[in-house]
Amino acid sequence: MSLVTRLTWWFAALLGLALLIVPAVTYYELLVENNPKREALWIQFTEVAVLSAIPLLVLAAGGWWLGVRALRPLRELTLAASRIHASNLDERIPLRGTGDELDQLAAVFNDMTTRLGASFDRVREFTLHASHELKTPLAILRADFDHLLDEPGRSEADRARFASHLDEIERLARIVDGLTLLTKADAQLVTIERADVRLDDIVRDAAEDARALGESRRLRVVCKAAPVTIRGDRHRLRQLLLILADNAVKYNHDDGEIAFTLAADAVLRVRNTGPAIPPSEQPHIFQRFFRGAATAAADIEGSGLGLPIAQWIAHAHGGTLAFTSGSDCTEFILTLPAE
Amino acid sequence: MKVLIVEDERKMAAFLDRAFREQSIEAEVCRHGDAALDRIQQTAFDAVVLDIMLPGLDGLAIVRRLRERGNHTPVLMLSARGDVDERVAGLEAGADDYMAKPFAIKEVVARVRALTRRTPEARVQVLALADLTLDLVAHEARRASRRIELTNREYKILEVLLRNAGRVCGRTLLLERVWDFNFDPGTNLVDVYIRRLREKIDAPHPVKLVHTVRGSGYVMKEIAH
Numbered sequence: 001m002s003l004v005t006r007l008t009w010w011f012a013a014l015l016g017l018a019l020l021i022v023p024a025v026t027y028y029e030l031l032v033e034n035n036p037k038r039e040a041l042w043i044q045f046t047e048v049a050v051l052s053a054i055p056l057l058v059l060a061a062g063g064w065w066l067g068v069r070a071l072r073p074l075r076e077l078t079l080a081a082s083r084i085h086a087s088n089l090d091e092r093i094p095l096r097g098t099g100d101e102l103d104q105l106a107a108v109f110n111d112m113t114t115r116l117g118a119s120f121d122r123v124r125e126f127t128l129h130a131s132h133e134l135k136t137p138l139a140i141l142r143a144d145f146d147h148l149l150d151e152p153g154r155s156e157a158d159r160a161r162f163a164s165h166l167d168e169i170e171r172l173a174r175i176v177d178g179l180t181l182l183t184k185a186d187a188q189l190v191t192i193e194r195a196d197v198r199l200d201d202i203v204r205d206a207a208e209d210a211r212a213l214g215e216s217r218r219l220r221v222v223c224k225a226a227p228v229t230i231r232g233d234r235h236r237l238r239q240l241l242l243i244l245a246d247n248a249v250k251y252n253h254d255d256g257e258i259a260f261t262l263a264a265d266a267v268l269r270v271r272n273t274g275p276a277i278p279p280s281e282q283p284h285i286f287q288r289f290f291r292g293a294a295t296a297a298a299d300i301e302g303s304g305l306g307l308p309i310a311q312w313i314a315h316a317h318g319g320t321l322a323f324t325s326g327s328d329c330t331e332f333i334l335t336l337p338a339e
Numbered sequence: 340m341k342v343l344i345v346e347d348e349r350k351m352a353a354f355l356d357r358a359f360r361e362q363s364i365e366a367e368v369c370r371h372g373d374a375a376l377d378r379i380q381q382t383a384f385d386a387v388v389l390d391i392m393l394p395g396l397d398g399l400a401i402v403r404r405l406r407e408r409g410n411h412t413p414v415l416m417l418s419a420r421g422d423v424d425e426r427v428a429g430l431e432a433g434a435d436d437y438m439a440k441p442f443a444i445k446e447v448v449a450r451v452r453a454l455t456r457r458t459p460e461a462r463v464q465v466l467a468l469a470d471l472t473l474d475l476v477a478h479e480a481r482r483a484s485r486r487i488e489l490t491n492r493e494y495k496i497l498e499v500l501l502r503n504a505g506r507v508c509g510r511t512l513l514l515e516r517v518w519d520f521n522f523d524p525g526t527n528l529v530d531v532y533i534r535r536l537r538e539k540i541d542a543p544h545p546v547k548l549v550h551t552v553r554g555s556g557y558v559m560k561e562i563a564h
Contacts, residue, residue, distance in 0.1 A: 128420075132392065135419040136348055139440035143354035146444045149554045159553060166554045173441050174525050180422060191424055205518075208492060212531045235423060235521050242524050303525065 003100040007070055014062040018055035025051040073102040081109065087188065089117030127183040134176050142169045171303070178305035182288065185312050192316045193233040199336070200225035200262055202234065206241035207260045213249045214258065225262040229339050232317050240313040240321075243306040244332050248272035250300050251330065266319075266338035269331055277325040285323070286311045341365040342451060343382075345375040345398070346390045346417070355388060358444040364451075372396030376404060384412055385455045388447065389434070391418040391425065399432045406433035413454035415447065423521055438511065443555040446509030453503060466501035469561045471540060471548055473501055482540050492517060493536050500549065500559040509556035533557055 029048050073096060080093040091113070093106045148154070149162045184190045207223035214221060248258045248270055256273035263269075275294050277285060284290045289304035307321075314321040319336035342359055344366055346352040352368045359366035367384075369375040372395030379387055379401075391398035402414050416434040418425050429437045435454050438447060466473040470483045473494075480487045480497060489497065495517040500508055510529045514520040518528070533549065541547045550558050 132419045135440045136351070139419065139442065140348065140350045140354070142441035143351065143358075143444050146554050147354065147357070163553050169441060170523070171525070174523050177422070177439075177523065180420070184422070190422075205492075208490065209518075209528060212492075212535065213526060213528065215531070215535075234519070238518070238520060239522050239524070242520075242526070242528075246524070246526050306525075 001098070001100065003070060003102060006100070007066065010066050011063070014059060014066070017062075018059045021055040021058065022052060025054065073106075077102065077106055077109065080106075084113055087186070089113050089120055124183055124187045124189075127180060131176050131180040135173060138169055138173050138176070142166060145169070175303045175305065178303055178309060179288075182305065182308060182312060185316070190316070192236060194231045195234070196229050196339075197232045197234045197237060199228040199230050199232075199237070199266060199268070202237050202241050203260050203262045203268060205238070206245040207258075209242060210245040210249055210258050210260075213246065214252065214256075217249075217252065217254045217256070219249060219252055219255070220257045221260070222257070223260040225260065226264040228262060228264060228266050230266055230317070230336050231339060232336070233313075236313045236316070240310045240334070243310040244270045244334070247306065247332075248330075250302070251275070251294065264338075266336040268334040268336075270334070271329060271331040273328050274330060276327050277323075277330060282323075282325065286321075340385045340455060341367070341382075343375065343378060343384045343387045344368045345372070345387060345393065345401070346370065347393050348390070351390075354444055355447065358448050359451075362448050362452075364448070370394070372398070372401060376401050379405060379412060380408070380410065386413045386415065386451045388415050388417060388451060391416060391420075391429065398434075399428060402429070402433045413451075415451055415454060417442070417447075426521060442511065443507075443509045445507045445552060445555040446512060449503065449506040449508065450512065452506055463502075466498065466504075468501055468504050468548055468559055469546060470544075471501075473497055480540070482544065487539050489536075489539065492532055493539070496532055496536055497540070500557060504559045507552050507555050507558050513556070529556075 026048055029044055029051065077093060080091075084091055092110045095103050095106055095110075097103070145162045145166050149159055149166075154162075181190065203225045204223055207221055207225075210219070211221040245258075245260075249272075252258065252272050252274040257271075258273075259269070259271045261269045261271070277292065277294075281290075281292045285292065286307050288308045291302070291304045294300075295302065311321045314334055314336070317336055319334065321332065321334050323330060323332045325331070342364055344352055344355045344359070346355060346368070347370045349370070352370065356366050356368050367378070369378050370393075372393040374395070375387075375389070375393070376396055378384075389398045389401060393401075396404075398416055398418075402416070405412065405414070413436075414434045415436045415438065416429040417438055417440060418429065419440045426437045426439070436450055438450065464474070464476050466475065471480070472482075473480050475498070478494065480489055480494065496513060499513060499516045503512075511523075513529050514524065517532075518524075533551075537547075537549050541549055546561060548559050548561060550560065550562065552558055
C-alpha cells in the first residue's frame with residue numbers, strides 16, 4: 001500500500017475519532033447536564049467551545065504521531081546515506097518490504113550506490129591496468145634512449161639530451177607508481193608489513209639524507225631521536241621519512257635549518273625554516289597533485305604525490321600526519337602508535 | 340655464459356637480447372610462458388631474465404615450478420608493476436632478484452652477471468681496487484695508505500661499488516643495498532652521495548676510480564684521466 005493511501009486512512013480514522021468527540025461533548029453539555037437551574041446560554045456555549053479543545057488535542061497528537069511514524073524510515077535512509085562513502089559502496093539500505101514510496105526511494109538509492117560502486121571499481125581496475133600499460137612503453141622508450149646514449153659518434157649535446165629524456169621517463173614512471181600505490185590504497189589492496197621497526201634508526205638515516213641533500217645550500221640538520229620501536233613496515237616508513245626530509249630541504253632557504261625530534265611516545269616532529277604555507281593552501285597540501293604557489297615560484301621539482309603518500313603511510317600504520325606553519329617555520333608532526 | 344630472456348614484448352626482448360650480446364653473453368629469447376618452462380628444463384642456462392606478465396604460464400608460476408622440481412637456475416624477475424607486493428611475491432616464489440620497469444638495461448645485464456657469479460661475498464675481508472682498499476672487518480677505507488673518513492652511507496656505497504667493481508651499479512641497486520629502499524625516492528640522493536664520495540676518494544688523485552655511466556648508474560674501475 002502506498003504511503004499516501006496509508007496516511008489518508010489513518011488520518012480519516014483520526015478525524016472520525018475527533019468528530020465523534022464533538023457531538024458526545026455537546027450531548028453531555030446540553031442534555032445530561034441539563035439541570036433545572038438553567039445556565040445562561042453563553043456559558044453553555046463557552047463550555048462546549050472549551051471542551052472542543054479535546055478533539056483538537058487528539059487531532060494534533062495523532063497527527064504528530066502519524067508524521068513521526070511515516071517519516072521514521074526517511075530518517076533511517078538519511079543516516080544510511082550519510083554512512084556511505086567511497087570505501088563502503090557495497091553497503092545497502094535494508095528495504096522494509098512495504099513497497100511504498102520510501103521503499104522505492106531506498107531501492108533507487110541502493111541502485112545508485114551499486115552503479116557508483118561499479119564505476120569506482122572500473123576506475124581502480126583502469127588505474128591498475130594503466131600502470132602496466134603505461135610502464136611497458138616507458139620501459140621500451142628507456143631502453144631505446146639507453147641504447148642511443150651508447151651509440152658511437154653521438155655528440156656530447158645529443159648525449160646530454162638523451163640523458164635528460166631518461167630523467168623525464170623516470171619521473172613519469174614515478175608518477176605512475178605513486179598513482180598506482182594511492183589507487184590501490186583507496187581500494188584497500190596494499191598490504192602493510194608488520195614487524196618490529198626501530199623508528200629512531202630510520203629517523204637518523206633520514207636526517208643524514210637531509211644533510212646530504214641540503215649540503216649545497218648549507219642547511220644545518222639536527223636530529224634528536226629517543227629509542228622507539230614500533231610495529232610497522234620499514235620500507236614504507238623509510239619512504240614516509242624521506243618524503244618529509246626531502247620536503248624540509250626543498251621548502252627551505254639557504255643557510256636554513258632542519259630539526260628532527262623523535263620523542264619516546266613515537267611522535268616525530270620535523271621542523272624546517274622556510275616560507276610559511278599560506279592559510280589558503282593549508283587545507284589542500286595533502287591533496288593529490290596539489291602544488292602550492294611557492295612550489296611553482298621556486299621551480300621546485302616534484303610530482304605532488306609525496307605528501308598524500310606520506311599521509312597514507314601514516315594512516316595505514318594507525319597514525320596521523322599533521323602540520324603547523326608560521327613565518328619561517330613549518331613543522332610536520334607524525335604520530336605513530338607506540339609499541 | 341648463456342641467458343634465456345623470457346619477455347613477450349617484442350621490442351623489449353630485442354633490446355635485452357642486444358644488450359647481452361654486446362657484452363658477449365649468449366642470449367636466447369622466448370615469448371611464451373609454457374615454452375619458457377620447457378626451454379629452461381631442457382637446457383642448462385646460466386641465468387633467466389623472466390617477465391612476470393606472459394602469455395601462458397606467468398613468471399611467478401614458472402619460477403615456482405622450477406624450484407619445486409629442484410632447478411636452481413638464477414632468475415632475475417622483471418615487472419611493469421613496480422609495487423612492493425609483486426616484488427615480495429616474486430622473491431617468495433623463488434626468484435633471486437627483481438627489477439621494476441622501466442629499468443636501465445645495463446643494470447639488468449650487470450645484475451644477471453652478479454647472479455651467475457658463484458663466489459660467495461661474505462668471505463672477503465678486504466676489497467681492493469688500484470690503491471684503494473676497504474677493510475670490511477675494521478670498517479676502514481684507505482687510498483694510497485691514507486685513511487679516509489666515511490659516513491655510514493658512504494661506506495656502504497663504496498662497499499657495493501667495490502664488490503661489483505667493473506660492473507655497472509644502477510641507482511636502483513644502490514638504493515636497495517645502501518638505503519634499504521624498494522621504491523624510487525624521486526630525489527637525486529644517489530648522485531649527491533656519489534659526489535661526496537668522489538671528493539673523498541678521487542679528488543686528490545690523478546687516477547679516478549668512480550665513473551658515471553650516463554643513464555644507467557655508476558661503475559668503479561681504474562681509468563687514468
